[in-house]
Each structure stands twice: as C-alpha cells, then as structure tokens.
Amino acid sequence: MESEIEPVMASITEGGELDEVNEEGAKGIAQAPPSQPTIRSLKREKAWALRSVLKVFVVRTEPNYAQPWQMRPQRSATGSAFVVDTEGRHIITNAHVVSNATSVHVRRPGNPKKWKATVLCEAKSSDLTLLTVEDPLFWEDDLRPLEFVDVPDLQHPIFVVGYPMGGDSLSITKGIVSRITMTRYAVASNKLLGIQIDAAINPGNSGGPAFADLEQGKVAGVAFSKITHADNVGYIIPWMIVAHFLSEYREHGTFRGSCSGGFRFQDMENTHLRAYLKVPENRSGCVVYKIDPLSEACQVLDVMDVVMEVDSVPIADDGTVQFRDDERVEFSHIVRCKHIGDTLHLTILRNGQEMEASYQLGQLRPLVPVLHGLDCTPSYFIVGGLVFVPLSIPFLEHAYGTRKWRQLSPIPLLGMITEYRSFADEQVVVLVQVLASELNFGYNFSTMHCHSFNGMKLHNLQHLAQLVDTCTDRYADILMFLAQVFHCLCRLGKPGCPFNLNFFDAGHRGCWSCTTV
The missing domain is CATH 2.40.10.120 (Thrombin, subunit H)
Structure with a gap:
C-alpha cells in the first residue's frame, strides 16, 4: 500500500x-552541540x-x-x-x-x-x-x-x-x-x-x-x-x-x-513483451496502452507503440530517465517541465519500425475531476428528491473521508478515475442521495452511476437537467449501472406527480416495483 x-x-x-x-x-545540555541558528x-x-x-x-x-x-x-x-x-x-x-x-x-x-x-x-x-x-x-x-x-x-x-x-x-x-x-x-x-x-x-x-x-x-x-x-x-x-x-x-x-503527454504507459521489463513488440536488444522504453482522445497525441500515437526517447533522452524499460549522476526519475518529469503549447518530440517503435513523432502538449483532461477550483466546482441537480452530482475526487473525499475514500468508494466509480474524457464537457453523473419523502419512499440508493435518461445517454449534469425539463411524459426512465453486473431501471415522475420505480436484473429475469401516489 x-x-x-x-x-x-x-x-x-x-x-x-x-x-x-x-x-x-x-x-x-551544556555539553550538547550548539543549537540551530x-x-x-x-x-x-x-x-x-x-x-x-x-x-x-x-x-x-x-x-x-x-x-x-x-x-x-x-x-x-x-x-x-x-x-x-x-x-x-x-x-x-x-x-x-x-x-x-x-x-x-x-x-x-x-x-x-x-x-x-x-x-x-x-x-x-x-x-x-x-x-x-x-x-x-x-x-x-x-x-x-x-x-x-x-x-x-x-x-x-x-x-x-x-x-x-x-x-x-x-x-x-x-x-x-x-x-x-x-x-x-x-x-x-x-x-x-x-x-x-x-x-x-x-x-x-x-x-x-x-x-x-x-x-x-x-x-x-x-x-x-x-x-x-x-x-x-x-x-x-x-x-x-x-x-x-x-x-x-x-x-x-x-x-x-x-502539461500532460496525452497517453498512459506501462513498463516494458518483461522479455516476452519486448519480443512481441520487436524491440531491439540495445533499445528500451515503455508501452502506450491508453491515449487521450482530446489530445494531439491521439493523432500521432497508437496503442502498443513503444516510446523509446523523449526530447532525445533515452527512456529505460521501467519508464525512467537519467536525472543526474546515479539518479533517475520518471520520464514524465520532462513533460511536466514544459508549458502548454510546447512541442514534445518522441522516438517511437511501431511494428518493429523506428520513427519520430512530435505534437503540442495540452492540459490533462481526466474524466473524473481532481481538484476543487482547478477542474471542478460543486454542482447538483435534484428531482423527485433524488440528488445527482458530477463525480469528482473532492466528492469522494467528502463522502467517504480524505484518508479512506480509496478503500470505501464503490469500485465501479474508482475504475473511472484513470479514464479520459471523450468530449470536452463530459461528466460522470452520480445519484448520491435520496431526500426522504412520501414521493420517494422505499428508494434506498446512493452513489450510483446514472447512465441515461429515457434512452438518451447522459453527457453531463446539465444535460440531465435539460432532459428532465423538456420531458413531457408522466414517467421517465433513468438507467443506472449497478457495479459491473447490469443496471437499475428507474421510472420517475416530475415533482408533484406520482411515480413508479422498477428494478430490473437481467440475471434473474424478474422485476418488482413499489408505487407511491
């Protein structure tokens, strides 16, 4: 740990x-070394x-x-x-x-x-x-x-x-x-x-x-x-x-x-992996396994490319570069020292062929925002007593504790932390709380990923609010992912209207409901 x-x-x-x-x-004390100045x-x-x-x-x-x-x-x-x-x-x-x-x-x-x-x-x-x-x-x-x-x-x-x-x-x-x-x-x-x-x-x-x-x-x-x-x-x-x-x-x-290099990598110390990627004995580097679709790296890099040099500095199989004599640091240090808009020069190996790649650096765009005031601010949407918020690290810290959120947070949500955004304003919408009332009696959900509304995949919290506001049906379907098994199907009426909540589990091929008027 x-x-x-x-x-x-x-x-x-x-x-x-x-x-x-x-x-x-x-x-x-008299015999002790002199105190600090x-x-x-x-x-x-x-x-x-x-x-x-x-x-x-x-x-x-x-x-x-x-x-x-x-x-x-x-x-x-x-x-x-x-x-x-x-x-x-x-x-x-x-x-x-x-x-x-x-x-x-x-x-x-x-x-x-x-x-x-x-x-x-x-x-x-x-x-x-x-x-x-x-x-x-x-x-x-x-x-x-x-x-x-x-x-x-x-x-x-x-x-x-x-x-x-x-x-x-x-x-x-x-x-x-x-x-x-x-x-x-x-x-x-x-x-x-x-x-x-x-x-x-x-x-x-x-x-x-x-x-x-x-x-x-x-x-x-x-x-x-x-x-x-x-x-x-x-x-x-x-x-x-x-x-x-x-x-x-x-x-x-x-x-x-x-700056962000726009890709994630893994070490290349395994000899079988080196052989599969056709890496020469006298070369080393790291393997690209995920690329930010919104970065310029997406235009020049491919998954399974081997990054061997960054700005002409050789990268070891453990992802480090020489810093000073007998000292090494992760090669990302070279990237972090650059400014947004600077050019990054890479030497890569693709299908056994060595080539050069260059692109301009941008800012990291994680799917799950990291810092309050940097890439997120508090926001929420309430309908029918159901409270929705965008998923963020500050939310997980406040909901599960600054020291324990990694251990206590739902695993499906933790898995999204390392993902990139597919489009600029993408958010993970999460149902975090049910404000108890007769309207939502029997609903005991919290911290669940809200995937779609009436069959429309949600882009962000603002998108959910717009869909609710323009919905003319008596009921609405909110699709929720439940771990990695399947999802929950929620039918929800607008405030003041009766609504019905159904759970559907494909594994059991059955459903049960609770209706409040």
Whole structure:
C-alpha cells in the first residue's frame, strides 16, 4: 500500500509546558552541540533572510461536495510564506494554505502587525500561490527577496524555516536532502519532481522556505508535505517547479495548468513483451496502452507503440530517465517541465519500425475531476428528491473521508478515475442521495452511476437537467449501472406527480416495483 502523503496544512497555535531539568540534565545540555541558528544568534547582516519569512493567517470556508447546497463551517488556520520579489511585491506560499480563503493576512517576524494580503495567482496542481501586500508600508523596512538555487545534491544540509504548531515565533529545523523523486502534490494529481528531506516538517510549515544556504538566503524549495506515520520524511517543492509557476504568471497573468503527454504507459521489463513488440536488444522504453482522445497525441500515437526517447533522452524499460549522476526519475518529469503549447518530440517503435513523432502538449483532461477550483466546482441537480452530482475526487473525499475514500468508494466509480474524457464537457453523473419523502419512499440508493435518461445517454449534469425539463411524459426512465453486473431501471415522475420505480436484473429475469401516489 502506498504511504499516505499529508500536506502540512496551516496550524492552530498550541501551548506547551517545560519539563524541569535536574543538575545532571543541565550538564548534558551544556555539553550538547550548539543549537540551530536563530535571528538573535546570527549576526545581523546574516539574519536578513529570516526577516523575509512571514506567518500567514487564514480564515477559510470550504465547499461541501457531499452536500453541495451548503458550505462547511468557517475555520481559522496559519501557515508560512516568504518574499521572492520586492519590486513586484510578490510573496510565495502553498496553494493549500490559502485555498478557499475569505481572509488572508501576513505578519513579519518580530512585528505584531498583520497586513492584508491578496491572492495574485494560484496553481493547485503545483501547490503554489503568489500573494501580494498592497500597503507600501509593509515593504519599507529591510525586506529583501530570497533567491532559489537548483536541486541540491544528496546529503546537502537543509534548514526549514517557518511557523509550525507548538508556538507563535519563527522556527528553524535542520536536516539533509534524502532523495530526489517524483511525488504527488495533491490527491490523485499528476506526479511532479520533489525533494525529500529529513528535517522536521509539521503543520504550519507549509509555504515556508527550505534553505540550502541560510546565511546567504539561498532557498532549495518550498515546504509542502510529509508522510504520515513516518519519522522525518518531508517534501519540498524544487526551484524548477516554482520557476515554471512564476513564468506562467509573468507571461499569462495566470497559471494555465501542468502539461500532460496525452497517453498512459506501462513498463516494458518483461522479455516476452519486448519480443512481441520487436524491440531491439540495445533499445528500451515503455508501452502506450491508453491515449487521450482530446489530445494531439491521439493523432500521432497508437496503442502498443513503444516510446523509446523523449526530447532525445533515452527512456529505460521501467519508464525512467537519467536525472543526474546515479539518479533517475520518471520520464514524465520532462513533460511536466514544459508549458502548454510546447512541442514534445518522441522516438517511437511501431511494428518493429523506428520513427519520430512530435505534437503540442495540452492540459490533462481526466474524466473524473481532481481538484476543487482547478477542474471542478460543486454542482447538483435534484428531482423527485433524488440528488445527482458530477463525480469528482473532492466528492469522494467528502463522502467517504480524505484518508479512506480509496478503500470505501464503490469500485465501479474508482475504475473511472484513470479514464479520459471523450468530449470536452463530459461528466460522470452520480445519484448520491435520496431526500426522504412520501414521493420517494422505499428508494434506498446512493452513489450510483446514472447512465441515461429515457434512452438518451447522459453527457453531463446539465444535460440531465435539460432532459428532465423538456420531458413531457408522466414517467421517465433513468438507467443506472449497478457495479459491473447490469443496471437499475428507474421510472420517475416530475415533482408533484406520482411515480413508479422498477428494478430490473437481467440475471434473474424478474422485476418488482413499489408505487407511491
């Protein structure tokens, strides 16, 4: 089972108590290595970097996808941020720190005043947000931008600075770079390059800098998550992902999204598979098994093509490319570093013949939307007390729990997560709840895929609403898929009219009904 990665969300301040230290303990402390540098212990000319690390105060109201007609209760939280551009007055933090915020304020270290901040640009797939403070007084003091450096080598020292739970003042923890790997920045999103560190990251550290050189103010990445039930396994966002986000904002004024190669692949380590695909001994790559019909890849790639090179970089049979000496990452990293509209060059093998293929990259179009505010917003349709919503990851999280939705969600719905859309506005319409009344007494269904209405296959939730609105019959048939066995046949009248619900199971060749007037 894959370890669960938990964003280090904003925290609520907690108090603590100090234990007594006896004489022997005091001697042990005296002999201990010196503590990590703080603003007071560093010389003033070297403490400027810490003064650019801010505490973020957020009040948020989140949507409720399980009951989309209402919002979740308002709550307050905190996180971290830091200055990256004083001329443009730009502050960077994590997207999950300020998502769904109704109020955002920032505070400088050692200064009690909280300044109103405004969101300039948000990239949920990269978990990054750009803030600004419009009040010029905020920028008058000695506030300098922090600079990023390229991905540090393994074992390189890292200082994580921010405002984690356990106190209100600035905190510094030290560790090293443990690993360079591809990781998910959000649930069910595409993997991006991440830096794993062993410095302590806790709730409230989100959005803070991880310094490769604290004295010079050189930042290796932005703290954003940790693995639950593991000791000191945290992740920071490297410079190349931040640079991609900032360049999108400078050129387009918004973040258009991460690129998708437009196809899914499997490894090619099996010798029999290599022989079947006629792959030469001196070549390697991965096998295309699904293609996005809305992408340009659909015009140049075929299922069972072997992708051997991406932008002239060889791909191994396990789907990885060389990153640095003795380090490898998934080849999708090369795709993610590109912008929408850039050209991807592939070397492929088709029926034993090597050829070149090129196409423009677009945004991922999953059949099941992944992130609130990125590719979905709450919507619903109610008729006869039956509640329909579009299937999305946020809905599954809210209905079955953020940590347990993969285990508890209906299997047929989970199988749709890896599918592509057939047309731009396609949605999976799901019956999620029956609001009890005499009109629908005896209906005990929930979370079922709604396939068609009166024989018309549903395109999306809007299509269902239009079909119901234009239906002139006393009854309507709503076809429901029930697992992978067959389906349910629902006959439903408009509000205020009697309706009849029939179940039909082809396996039993029988039906039974319940009528309410």
